[in-house]
Amino acid sequence: MNVLASSALLIMGLLTAVAAGAQSVSVEQSQIPNVAAELISTFAAARSPADLTKRFRLQLAAGRFIDAESTLDRLQAAYRSNEPRLVPAVTPWRIYTRSKAYEAAGLGRSEALSRAFSELYGALPDSQAADILPWYGEGLDRLRSEESKQKKACQGMALEQCPSAADFVAAHEALMAWTYLMPASVPLLEADGRHRYLIDDQVLIPTPDGAKIAAIVVRPRVTGTTKLTALLNFTIYARDDWSMSDAIMMAAHGYAGVVAYTRGKGRSPQPVTPYVHDGDDAATVIEWLAHRNWSDGRVGMFSGSYNGFTQWSAAKHHPPALKAIATNATNAPGIDTPMQGNVFQSFIYPWPFYTTDIKTLDDNTYDDRARWDTLEKKWYVSGRPYRDLDKIDGKPNPIFDTWLQHPAYDAYWQRLIPYGLEFASIDIPVFVETGYYDGGMVGALYYFQEHLKYRPAADDRMIIGPYHHIAMQTGVLAKVDGYVVDKASLIDLQDLRLEWFDHVFRGFPLPTLLSDRVNFEVMGANTWRHTSTLADMAASRVRLYLTGNREADRLLFGHAPASQAIPELAVDFTNRSDVDFQPPTSAPDTRNALVFETKPFKKSLEIDGLFKGRFEIIANKRDFDLSVNFYELKSDGRYLDLASYLGRVSFMQDRTRRQLLVPGQAHTLNFQSQTLTARMLAPGSRIVAVVGVPKVPHIQINYGTGRDVGTESMADAGTPLRIHWLVDSYLELGIRGTIEFAQDR
Template sequence: MKKSFLILVLFAISLTSFAQELPFIQVKLSDSIALANQMQQLAIQCDTQNLSAIDQFKFQLIRGEYKDALASIKKRIEETPRDQSQYLDVYKHYVEAKLSANFKDTFTKAYNKYVKNADDIQVINLDKFLIVRDPTDYYVSNFNNSYSNIKSEKISQPTAIDLVKKYFLKTVFSETRAIYFNEIKQDHKRRYVVNDSIVIPMKDGAEVSIVVIQRKGHATPKKSTILVSSIYAGTNEVSAMLAASKGYNGVISNTRGKRLSKSNIKPLEYEHTDVYEVIDWISKQSWSNQKVAMYGGSYNGFTQWASMKHKVHPALKTIVPMVAVAPGIDYPMENNILHNYSYSWNFYVTNNKFLDFEASQDFNRWNTLKNTWYETGVAFNKLDSLDGQVNTLWSTYIQHPSYDDYWKKMIPYKQEFAKIDIPILTITGYYDDSQRGAMYYFNEHHKYATNPNHYLLVGPYDHWTAQTKPEESLRNYKLDNAALLNIEENVIYEWFDYVLNAKEKPSILKDKVNFQVMDTNTWMHKPSLGAMTNDTLIFHLSADKTNEFYVLKSKPNNSEIQMSVDFKDRESMSNSEYYPWPLERDQINLNDGLIFKSETLKENVIINGSFFGKLELAINKKDVDYSVIVYQLTPEGKYFHLSYFIGRASFAKDREQRNLLTPNAFTQIPFDNSKLISKKIEKGSRIVVVINVNKNNNAQLNYGTGKEVNEETIKDAEIPLKIIFKGNSSIALPIWNLEGNKF
C-alpha cells in the first residue's frame, strides 16, 4: 500500500514538472554565444527522464556534460549495426573534439583517421548520408523557424525539449559539415580515378556530360561497365564508386543540358536516343570489354527502358530498373490525373546544370501555391501565373492529358517491347510512388515479348528503400526480418555477377515473380503474376448500414447509394487521406467518402496482387475523378492501408482516348491498375473500402463539364456533383487461400 502511494506521488510530481512552463526570452540568432547559453539553460531545466537514450545523449551534450555524453554515444554505437551509424559516428567525434583544447583540429584528425580506416562501402555510405542527402541546411532552418515562431515569454516542457533537440542537430552538423565533406571527398581521390570532364556529342549535335570512375589498384585493362543514366547531376557519383569497388567500370551519364553539357535541358524527351548513343560510346572505349549493364531508380529506371525504345544496343547485357517512372503513365499523372508535384520538380532539375535544392525545399512556396490555387478556384493551368514563374515543362505537360504521341515517343510502346530480349530485374515496393510505372513495363514486356527473361522483386518498400536498403520500420509498420534485403549493395551486384560473370543467380530470385508476404517473415516465388493467386474475394457495395458503415456484401444487389460533392466548398477537402501514411492507424475519417465494411473473415488469407473491380454508377455530369482505398480492419481494431486506386472515369477504358459519360445514365467504370501488395490477413479481420471523389489541393479538380480539366474553374461548380452507385458495383481482392495450400 505504501509502495503504491509512493508511485502515485512520484507520478503526480512528474506530471507537474512536465507541465511546468519555462522562462524564454528570445536572443538574436546571430548571437551564437547568447544562443548557446540559452539552450544550455533550457537543457538543464527540461525534464528528460522519459526521453529515449539517444535524446538523453543530445541533452547531455547541450548541457556540456561531455564525458557522460561520450559514454552514452559509444554505448549507442556498440548497439547499432555498422552500416547504420553514419550520424552516430559524427556525434562521437564531435563530443571527443569538445573535450579537447582545439575543436577543429581534433575533429579533423579523428574524422580523417576514421575515414581512412573504413572500407569502400562504408565511405560510399558516408557520402550518401552526409553529402548526397546533406541534412544540414534543413536542420538549421528548422531550428531557426521554430525559434523565431515563439512569441511568448514562457514555453512548455514539450516545446523546450523539441527546441533543444533541433538546436543539437543544427549545432553539430553546421559546425562539422565543412570538415567531413572535405575528408570524405579527399578520401575518394585516394581510392578512385575520377574523370568528370568528359562531354560527348550526340548525332543531332547536342551534348551529354559523362563521368567515369575506376578503382585504383584494379589492374584488369578491360572490364564490364555499370551505367547510371540520370538527370540528377552531381548525386550519382557514389553509384559509380560502388560499381568500381565491385570490380566494374562505373559510368554516370547526365541528361542533355546537365552538368558540363551546353545543350538545353530537356527532361524525358531525348533519353530514348541519347542513352543508346552513350552505351555505344562506352562500348568503344579502351577500358570497355563491350559489356554494359544499367541500373538506377525512378528517373534513372525510366532511362534504361528509354534506351531500348528503338532497339537494344548489342553491348547492353542487362538492366535493373528500380521504381522506374513511366512518363505519361504514372508521371506527371496517374491514370490521367495530373498531380501538382511535377510542377516544383521541374524547377528542381532545370533551374541550373546541377540541382536547385533551394527551390525544391522551398516548402512555403509550394504549400502557398497549392493552397492559393485550391482556395481561389482558378484553373489548374494557371498555377504558373499564381506562382509568378514561367514553367515551360508544366505548360507542355498540361497540353497532353491523354497518353498521346508526346508520351509514346519516350519509352517502348506495344510491339516495341517484343524485341527486348536481355535479362531484366525489375524492383519495386508495395508503397512505392512509382510502382504503377514499374509494373507497366513489367506487364507490357510480358504482353508483347515471348517468354521474356524478366524477373520481379517486390516487397514492403517505398520509393527510396526499394532502391537502397529498407529500415526496420516503414511508416510505423515494423518489417519482417526477411524483408530487410540490402538491395543496392548485394542483390543488384549478385545479379550483375550472374549475368556478366556467369556466377550464381541471387538466391532471393527463386522464380520469375518474387514477393515478400508481410506479417509472415516469408517470401513467395511464382512463375507469373497470375500464379500469385488461387482465389478471389469479391465484395459488392450495398446501401445497408451498420452504425456508420455501409455493408459490403458477397452478392450483387439492387441497392443504390448516393453521394454528393460540392466543388464550390473550399473549406474542406475530400480524398485527402488516400496516400498511405502511416500504414496503420487507430482511426480513419468516417466522413470522407462512402465507407463500406465486410463481415469478419473466417480464415487466414493472403492478399496477393492488385485489387480490381467495376463501379456501376450514374452522375449528373460528364466526368469524375474517383478513388478506391482498401484497408484491413484488424481484429484489434486497427486500420491497415493495403492499397488504393485513383483514376478518371472518362479514361477508364482507354488511357489514350477520353470517353465522356452521359449525364444521369448508368454505366460501368472498370479499374485494375491499383497498387500491388502481398500481406497476410488474419481471420477476424474485416475489409474496409472507401469510395471517394478527388477534391483536394494535391491534384487537378475535375468539375465534370467535359471541357479540358486543366481549364475548368470554380465557376464550373455551380451545380454539385451527384453520384448514384448501384449494388452491382464490385471490388475484387486477389488472394492466396491458405487452406490446404502451401506457400
Template structure:
C-alpha cells in the same frame, strides 16, 4: 563555471522533483556565445530519467560532460552495425574532439583515421548520408524555427529536452561539416580515378556530359561498364564509385543540357536516342569489354527503358530498373489525373546545370501555391500565373492529358517491347509512388515479348528504400526481418555478376516473381503474377448501414448509395487520406466519402496482387475523378492501409482516348491497375473500402463538364456533383487461400 553548473544541477533536481516549468528568456540567435551558454544551462536543467541512452548522450554533450557522454554512447553504439551509424560516428568523434584543447585538429585527425580505416562501401555510405543528403541545413533551420516559436518565459521539460536535442544536432553538424566533407572527398581521390570532363556529341549535334569512375590499383583488364543515366546531376557519383569498388567501371551520363553540356535541358524527351548513343560510345572505349549494364531508380529507371525504344544496343546486356517512372503513365499523371508535385520538380531539374535545391526545398512557396490555387478555384493551367514564374514544362504537360504521341515517343510502345530480349530485373515496392510505372513496363514486356527473361522483386518498400536498403520500419510499420535486404549493394551486384560474369543468380530470385509477404517473415516465389493468387475475394457495395459504415456484401444487390460533393466548397477537401501515410492508424475519417465494411474474416488469408474494381453508377456530370482505398481493419481495430486506386472515369477504358459519361445514365467503370501488395490478413479482421471523389489541393479537380480539365475552374462548379452507386458495384481482392 563548475560552481554555477553545480547550482544549476541542484535547481534541476528541484524542478524535476516538483514537475515545475523551467524559466526561459530568449537570446538573439545570432549571438552564438549567449546561445551556447543558455543551451548548456538548459541542458543541466533537463531531466534525463526517461530519455533513451542516445538522448542522454546528447544532453550530456551540451552540458559539457563529454567523458560521461562517451561512456553512455559507447555502450549503445556497439549494438549498431557500422553501416547504419554514419551520423552516430560523427557524434562520437565530435565528443572526443571536445576533450582536446584544439577541437578542429582533433576532429580532423580522428575522422581522417576513421575514414582511412573504413572499406570502400562504408566511405561511399558516408558520402551518401553526410554529403549527398547533407542534413546540416535542415537541422539549423529546425532548431531556429523551434526556438523562434517559443513565446513563453517558462517552458516544460518536454520542450526543454526537444530544444537541447535539436541544438545538439545544429552544433555538431555546423562545426564539423566542412571537415568531414573534405576528409571524405580526399579519401575518394585516394581510392578512385574520376574523369568528369567528358562531353559526348550526339548525332543531332546536342551534347551529353559523362563521368567515368575507376578503382585505383585495379588491373588493366578490360571491364564491363555499369551505366547510370540521370537527370539528377551531381547525385550519382557515389553509385559509380560503388560500381568501381565492385570490379566494374562506373559511368554516369546526364540528360542533355545538364552539367557540361551546352544543349537546352529537355527532361524525358531525348533519352530514347541519347542513352543508346552513350552505350555505343562506352562500347568503343579502350577499357571496355563491350558489355554494358544499367541500373537506377525513378527517372534513372525510365532512362533504361527509353534506351531500348528503337532497338537494344548489342553491348547492353542487362538492366535493373528500380521504381521506374513511365512518362504519361504514372508521371506526371496517375491514370490521367495530373498531380501538382511535378510542378516544383520541373524547376528543380531545369533551373541550372545541376539541381536547384533552393527552389525544390522552398516548401512555403509550393504549399502557398497549391493552397492559393485550391482556395481561388482558378484553372489548373493557371498555376504558374499564381506562382509568378513561367513553367514551360508544366504548360507542355497541360497540352497532353491523354496518353498521346508526346508520351509514346519516350519509351517502348506496344510491339516495341517485343524486341527486348535481354535479362531484366525489375524492383519496386508496395508503397512505391512509381509502382504503376514499374509494373507497366513489366506487364507490357510480358504482353508483347515471348517468354521474356524478366524477373520481379517487390516488397514492403517505398520509392527510396526500393532503390537502396530498407530500414527497420516504414511509415510506422515494423518490417519483417526477411524484408531487410540490401538492394543496392548486394542484390543488384549479385545480378550483374550473374549476367555479366556467369556467377550464381541471386538466391532471393527463386522464380520470376519474388515478393515478401508482410507479417509472415517469408518470401513467396511464383512463375508469374497470375500465379500469386489462387482465389478471389469479391465484395459488393451495399446501401445497408450499421453504425457509421455501409456494408460490403458477398453478392450483388438492389440497393443504391448516394454521394454528393460540392465542388465549389473550398473550406473542406475530399479524398485527403488516399495516400498511405502512416500505414497503420487508429481512425480514418468516416465522413469523407462512402465507407464500406465487410463481415469478420473467419480464416487467415494473404492478399497477393492488385485489387480490381467494377463500379456501376449514374452521375449528373460527364466525368469524375474517383478513388478507391482498401484497408484492413485489424482485430485490434487498427486501420492498415493496403492499397488504393485513383483515376479519371472517362479514361478508364483507354488511357489514349477519352470516353465521356452520359449524365444521369447508368455507366460501368472498371479498373485493374491498383497498387500491388502482399500481406497476411489474420482471421478476425475486416475489409474496409472507401469510395470517394477526388477534390483536394494535390491534383486537378475534374468539374465534370466534359471539357479540358486543365481549363475548368470553380465557375464550372455551380451544380454539386451527385453520384449514385448500385449494388452491382464490386471490389475484388486477389488472395492466396491457405486451404485451397
C-alpha cells in the same frame, strides 16, 4: 573546378548559414559541459537508438570522449539489430569523437581529425568506405532547426532547470559537431577517393546533334589488362555529391561507376528539357562508354524514379552495349506522372522549376511548400480551369502547360518509353525494386507488366516490400507511415542490386531472394513469397459486392448480387467550403465518397496482389474521375493502406482514346488497381474500400462536360454529379486462405 571541390563549396555555403544560426544560442556556453555531465546518468540504462544517441552526445559535450566512443559501439549494435541502414551513419560520429579525444590529448585540430579519419575511414575496404560516404551529407539546416526548437523550449530559464535540457544539449552538440567535422573532412574524403580510384569528373560526351553530356567516371585501380563493365546512372538530378557517392559505390565493387546528367544539366551548355532527349542521349553515353580503352564493351544502368525512366527510354533505342537495367521506384511519363489514369495531379507542378531553373537543382523553389499549397487552394477556390495554374501562380510553367495539352496517352508520351510491341524487342535482364509505400509503384508495375505481356520469356526480377520511394538510396526504414516493418524486410537493397549485377555480368549465383520473377514480403507475416506472375501472388480471389445495405452508419459489402438498396453518390462541384479541410492522420479522407466495409474477420487473412473492379453504373454526366482506396481497419481503429486506383472513366478502356458516357444509360467499368499489397490481416480487422470522385485542391477536377478537362471551370459544374451503382457491381481481391467473419456461425 572538379566535382569533389564543388561539393566542398556547397557544404561550406551551408555551413556559413549554420554557424551564423549557432551563434544565437541564449544559454551560457560554459553551462553546457557541467549540465551534460549531470544528465549522463539519466541515460545509464539506455537501450533504444534515441536514448543512446542522447547519451553519447551528452558524453561528448561533457568531454568524456572514450565513454562516448563506447556508447557509439552500443548504438551501432542497436542499429544492426533494428535498423541496419543506419550502421554506416555512426562512423562520421566515431571519427569526430576520436578526433576530439586526440585534441584533448594535445594534438592540433587538423592533425587530430586527420589521424582519426585515417584510422576509422581510410583503413576500411573500399566497399565499407563507400557505404559511409553518403552519410557525410548530414542535413545541416535540419540540425540548425532542431537546435533552435530545443533552444526555445529552454527559453527564459537556466539550462540546469530546463526539463528538456538533455534534448537541447544533444541538438546543440550535433550542430557543433558537424560544424567542426565539415568542411574539414572534405579534403580528406577527396584525397581518399583519389587514392582508391581513378576519377574523371570533367567528362563531356558529344551527341550526334551537337549537344554535350556532362559525366563523372570513377574506376577502381586495376592491374594489367583487366577490362571493366560500366554501370551508368543517367539522371536529371544534378547534385555532384550524390553523383560521386553513386559512382564510387559501383567502383568499390569492381565496376566503372558512371553518373551522366541529362542534356543541359551540370556542365552541359544546352537548355534543360526533361524527358524529350533522354533516350537518344543515354544511348549515346552507353556507346561512348563501351568504346573506352578500359571497357569490356558492356554497360548496365541503375537508379530510380526519373532515372528509372531513363533506363527504359534508353532500352527503347537498343544500344548494343546495354546489357541490363536495374530500376527502382520507376517513373513512367504519361502513366504515373504528370497524370495517373489520365488524371493530372498537382504534386508534380513545381518539379519543372526544380529541375530546369538552374544547372543543378532549385531546392529553394521546390521546397517552398507554402507557395504550392497556396497555389492549389487559390485554384480550387477560384474554380478556374486547371490550365490556369501558372497564371494564378504568376510564373509561366511551359513544360507543365505542354503536358496538359496531351491528356490522352498519345504519341507525345508514347515516343518517350517503349510502347506496345516495342516491349517485345527488349531482350536484356531487368531488375525491379518497388514498395508498398512507394509512389513510384504505379510506373514500376506498368513496365513490368507490359514487358512480360509482350515478351513472356523476359528475364525480369521484381522485389516488393514495405519500402518507401527512396528506400534504394537511403535504406529500408524500420517504420513507414506508422507501420513497423517486419524483420524479414530489413534487407540491404543496394547490396541485393549489386548481387544481381554480379549474377548478370560475372556469372555469380542468382540471389536467393530473387528466386522467381515476383518476390514479395507479406507484411504482418514476416515472410517472403516467390511467384512467377503478379496474378500468382494470390491463391484465390474473392468478390465483394457493393450494396446499399448498412450496419449502423456503414455500408457493407455483400457476398452476391441480390435485390437490395442501390448505392448512390452525389458530388457538388461548386462547393469549395472544404478548401482548408485536413483529413485526419489516422483515417482516410471520405469526402465525396462511399465507404464500404466487410464485417470483422474471425481469423487472420492474407491479402495479396492487385485488386480488380467491375462497376455497373448510371451517371448523369458524360465523364467523371474515379478513385478507389483499400484499407485494413484494425480492431483498435487504425487504418493501414492496402492498394489503390485513380482514373478517368472515359479513358478506362483505352488510355489513348477517350470514350464518353451517355448520361442516364448503364455502363460497365472494368479496371485494375495501379498498386498492390501483400498483408496478413489480423483477426478482428475489416477490409474498407473508399469509392469516390476526387474533388480536392491537389488533383485536377473533371466537371463531366466531355470537353478537355483542363479547360473546364466551375461555370461548367451544372447540377451535382450523381452516380448509381447497380446490383452486380463488385471489387475483387486476391487472398490466401478463406474468409470467415466473426459473426458467422
